[in-house]
Amino acid sequence: MLKIAVIGGGSSYTPEIVEGFIERHHELPVKELWLVDIEAGKEKLEIVGNLAKRMVEKAGIDCTVHLTLNREEALIGASFVTTQFRVGLLDARIRDERIPLSHNMLGQETNGVGGFAKALRTIPVILDIAKDMERLCPEAFLINFTNPAGIITETVLRYSKIKAIGLCNVPVNMRKAVEKVLGSDDFLFHAIGLNHYVFGHSVYYKGKNVMPELLPKLMADSEFNPKNIEDIPYHNEQILNLGLMPCYYHKYFYMAEDMLQHAIEDYHTIGTRGEVVKQVEKELFEVYKKADLHEKPVELEKRGGSYYSEAACELINGIYNNKKTHMIVNVRNNQTLPFLPEDAVIETTCLITDAGPRPLSIETLPLQVQGELLHLKAYERLTIEAGITGDYGTALQALTVHLLTKKGAVLKTVLDEVLLQNKDYLPQFNA
């Protein structure tokens, strides 16, 4: 009997994952779908959970949707657990963005000080979930969407016995951009890097790697540059020198100053991304409430994060049916990148088996890419350590090592504000 638990089931993304399970029910016969949330998310859970029930009912499949605030009940005997929760809800995200931006520093959901603060809040909670899983469903896979996905997945893999896989829609969109430019989907897309710092390394197609020919076309294609910030293009000369396809998030690094100015401008006018999302979500839940809605509403696409749940369903399907497809996921490095620790989590193309993903090996990367990845991974591991120990020096070190913070006196001020404003969610720092 296939049972799936969705932690953060009251999320606005839930209709997409429910749709994914409905579409695959002929080969992925989910019998029980448990949507779990916390007290503070009860109302949303009711709304989105009832929509999920209507969707399943309309589809006529043999599947029961359960809504619960009792996580243990949801985990017992589950085969897959997905996580899409946000500790501190959107208000915490807005604080993550505002504190650093008020000091002219990046505060983004997954990068910069914002991602750092989110990691500190999430680490104690995800380890709590992992410990529950060790007791209640030790063989289950944890499919983690929760950002920063690389850091959170590595935390689970290193500090628990649970088989965690991190998932992100960024490489899915990169693959789709390649597909569009190439005019074919029959290729092997070899991606390598860290979550939100992943490169398209090669596109194996008709006898060879066509990335060199493809790269100039990709750079010129609008699909590759999401609409809202396509007015900040990469420097062509730099990307062609690199020879790899950057992901969208590389703009925070390679065009850092412009992205920062853009964010600061928004901060002073329309508000941060978190504030925008909060409004979008509010409207979405109004839509979800409609009793005559029996499917994923089109409005969800505005929310961003497209293909996220799609990817999750496909991954679960690949594992369940031992499909040996290839997907880009966050997985233990092993020796894939020999300059990183073996137990570091990387994001790369994997063969999907019923025993989890197996990464492909790869050629030596350009030295600067090695440097950037090692540097960033050092930041990630310091953040994990700070998230577990609550040590102030380690936290300051992590922020100093991050590529997108401003170093100096201001950094300590920012760290202090982060710790103060998140006090309620950082027990490890208050012990």
Add this chain to the structure above:
Amino acid sequence: MLKIAVIGGGSSYTPEIVEGFIERHHELPVKELWLVDIEAGKEKLEIVGNLAKRMVEKAGIDCTVHLTLNREEALIGASFVTTQFRVGLLDARIRDERIPLSHNMLGQETNGVGGFAKALRTIPVILDIAKDMERLCPEAFLINFTNPAGIITETVLRYSKIKAIGLCNVPVNMRKAVEKVLGSDDFLFHAIGLNHYVFGHSVYYKGKNVMPELLPKLMADSEFNPKNIEDIPYHNEQILNLGLMPCYYHKYFYMAEDMLQHAIEDYHTIGTRGEVVKQVEKELFEVYKKADLHEKPVELEKRGGSYYSEAACELINGIYNNKKTHMIVNVRNNQTLPFLPEDAVIETTCLITDAGPRPLSIETLPLQVQGELLHLKAYERLTIEAGITGDYGTALQALTVHLLTKKGAVLKTVLDEVLLQNKDYLPQFNA
């Protein structure tokens, strides 16, 4: 138009490869099959070539079989070239075996002094073929069966621009042994090592690597131990300590003394394996001559090398149709085993794409396995260097570094005999 050239087309294995192409013709529409051989092999080519024609005719497929002594003609425009030739024919193999055995040292077709001598003879010829391919079919894949397959494939990859893939039936048989003991074929078999020194590293099945549980059963199973020498079993304690599944050829290393005594006894009684094969081949060609034979005769199975051509057809099929199946082939290391050079050839599980095989990455191997593989690879690379330069010191170094030779005064004697008796085939040493 799909054209395939078979170098050494007069080989007794040819009917198997022809059968493989016939069986797959619906998805692998071979239009032209060119069987190439040299003057000395003309008679065999005629015999086996005519059988091939009868087989194709009976199958009623749209494919023409060409017999030729003109290699260039066969290579022009080919998409795949397979190699299954033997420089110096079986008489050279018999000498390879007899010289060292007469000095109480291993002389085996691919290991020990025998494999070393075979490599020296083959290297100039394979590079000649590769140079022809660079002119006549630069985009073609070279599927190499010629032993020692790892050394020969690495030679082509490092000293030409041709996309070579080495193929061996040993891992195919290992996989079949696992399949038998497991009672299922729905698993991922991750093999790693060098040709004829390859290990079954893991068997991913229903959520985890079951190799630990499988290993004792494999050791006890007759399938795993080919009949003719099953009276020399591995030491169970050693293999269980290793934790990996050895291949059949590991007996030459882990049970070296017993294998050597066995070979010496044969040498003094029934003759070497080469002498036995010579007799088998003679009988086989008598069978092939029969005008009413229209299919691969059952007698071929006695010859050994089962699944060899099967694997070749499957590999060609996987590439041609970009199947993204996984197979165990000899391929450029890249960073799969970080302790080996990047341009070393290893034998491991790969994803098969139309741009060639992409190896899977793997966990850190036990230290002794790293040591053995690095030690053996050093031997292989010294042999390649000796095979290209014809330098005596390098040749002696290669033999000294090999794990299965006797070191000392006798080794020089043996090397001198090898060089003398193979004089006609070693232009590089006579320059």
Add this chain to the structure above:
Amino acid sequence: MLKIAVIGGGSSYTPEIVEGFIERHHELPVKELWLVDIEAGKEKLEIVGNLAKRMVEKAGIDCTVHLTLNREEALIGASFVTTQFRVGLLDARIRDERIPLSHNMLGQETNGVGGFAKALRTIPVILDIAKDMERLCPEAFLINFTNPAGIITETVLRYSKIKAIGLCNVPVNMRKAVEKVLGSDDFLFHAIGLNHYVFGHSVYYKGKNVMPELLPKLMADSEFNPKNIEDIPYHNEQILNLGLMPCYYHKYFYMAEDMLQHAIEDYHTIGTRGEVVKQVEKELFEVYKKADLHEKPVELEKRGGSYYSEAACELINGIYNNKKTHMIVNVRNNQTLPFLPEDAVIETTCLITDAGPRPLSIETLPLQVQGELLHLKAYERLTIEAGITGDYGTALQALTVHLLTKKGAVLKTVLDEVLLQNKDYLPQFNA
């Protein structure tokens, strides 16, 4: 006969190196000291050269000082060649500082855009010198002071056959800071890193590494923090978490924002460091002119760069007499830091022999230090490549990879200004 050539002999530092040779003449019997300069430096060469002659005469040693504008003449038969020249003189330095600072970006002599521009100007000249040396004194050691010393030394080692050693006074001062706090000079100071990004890794003293106990004291000591910017201290928590002793230049990284603001303020008030130095030099040469001056004047100490020439004389002495002392120099990595290329230049503690310096091996560094060093080395190697090829994309990549530049549209503007304003010194970009 021991002959030494000083390229850039008209430098204000020359009196110090002359003094060093005088003091060591009993064991380092320099017979000929050739001060070489270019036409534009002729006047300075005369002034400082005459002072050098007066110093040598007063010391009464058997040594002749030669002044020349003919480099070849100076190099013939030299045993040691030192380089302390500045392509484009101080005016170029001032431009290096002003261009980026005018865009709120670091322009420092060796770091940031300033060091990058200086490298591009210096690379063609140093290679020209190395080519001359290959002809005229192929066995001589090149002792390189010219900044950025790591980049320039690596350029010579990788693109010529000359034995180059890079030298910097930063680690000399670090050692002196340790000595002061420890109250002893009988210790082994193991430093590791890149030029101007070097760490004190360990202080072996009385049975163990006392760095852990020493670090808090070092942080509190004024010697460790040069006076002019001691109002920008490191964050104690971060340095103690690091566990290594940073060098003075680490402030540009770990306290980047404060250092930048400090530099921008100076830029808008007293001028850049180059402008200050220009005034200091002018006054110094007035002092040098005095006919009754027969020794290094005390005013030289204000110039900065203390111990530079001292270190050079000690290094030359160590090599000449095969002293097997240990010094911190810039040297080929070999395998000292296995995550860097073997032919990268690193700055570390070496045993000094008459065949050059041999680095000590070291324990694994903290992951973030590995990341920072690999990242910076990637910048350095891109800069070397740009300096040799004159490729625009490589130059832009180098600046993008540097840790201290602002990434984005502004970076291209800055690069374009650098290339334009240095046009006369960048033949490689104008080909």
Add this chain to the structure above:
Amino acid sequence: MLKIAVIGGGSSYTPEIVEGFIERHHELPVKELWLVDIEAGKEKLEIVGNLAKRMVEKAGIDCTVHLTLNREEALIGASFVTTQFRVGLLDARIRDERIPLSHNMLGQETNGVGGFAKALRTIPVILDIAKDMERLCPEAFLINFTNPAGIITETVLRYSKIKAIGLCNVPVNMRKAVEKVLGSDDFLFHAIGLNHYVFGHSVYYKGKNVMPELLPKLMADSEFNPKNIEDIPYHNEQILNLGLMPCYYHKYFYMAEDMLQHAIEDYHTIGTRGEVVKQVEKELFEVYKKADLHEKPVELEKRGGSYYSEAACELINGIYNNKKTHMIVNVRNNQTLPFLPEDAVIETTCLITDAGPRPLSIETLPLQVQGELLHLKAYERLTIEAGITGDYGTALQALTVHLLTKKGAVLKTVLDEVLLQNKDYLPQFNA
């Protein structure tokens, strides 16, 4: 107050070490010299101890020699502890040699089955000593002569907190051979490898590495080949191809067959080396007994092991006085050889400081040398593991991985005999 404890003080080597301390007393003022032995060695301890007392008395230095069977008493407050004991005495050595030789396999004191058996017996005892030192003299250095020195030193470093340094006279003799051929002692001899598998990598002399020119001369020099087996020379072609200077023990590997036949012949005629040594020792102790003997007798030189104690005194002196000389010792690898584990012990040239030896870093070694060293180190670590756990499979694996054993059924027979005949000394296998 400088106190030194000599474990195995009743050894015939003791007079040499006493002589070494006498000669260095002006700078290495040993106040107390404690000679420790076990009950079974009491008589020898008395004889050699009394000679030691007479030597010290005659030298007129301020030093007291203590004889004791109470190890704890000797260790309290010691600054250096040397170990030169033999578990099971010479009779055990003779068994180590006879068991494998009776099966036509190498049984040598440090290599092959003999060294393996000696390691198993010694590991529990050395760890016992180390545990005592942790209590009684935690800051003392353990200078280990006990063979196999690499394995024993690594055991202490990995399984206790004691600062152990392994010492061997082989590299001392290699350096002397270089000195003789070069006609100078003013060079840096960079040796690298494992104990009894160490190479002379380079000889830095007058501006460069002269090993390439030196190697042919070394091969031809009698000093390099100890007299007793100089009739088994290396193959010149192989050594010149290698480009490194092998040590004497490499003959067991590169000329294995001849060395084995030589040993088997001795075994059947004059007896094993242990039997010869037993007779030599008997005669030596007769000499030691003479009351009028006040110095190291010339007869000791026949015993072999020359320069052993000399090296020990020099090492102790170098540490005590923080001399920063360079010596070749067995030391933690760190990253010196990046293909070996960081906590592996290697034998290499080190800078000697009062905090212990710091190895020099080195260029990448030839691939076959990497392979041999990694392969041998794997054997050593399996032996350490077997010596600690007493696991039969691990022990069989260790012997299988060793390069000098015969693999197969006979190996198990030999292992079983080793375990049986050493039963009294292998508590770990009898638990």
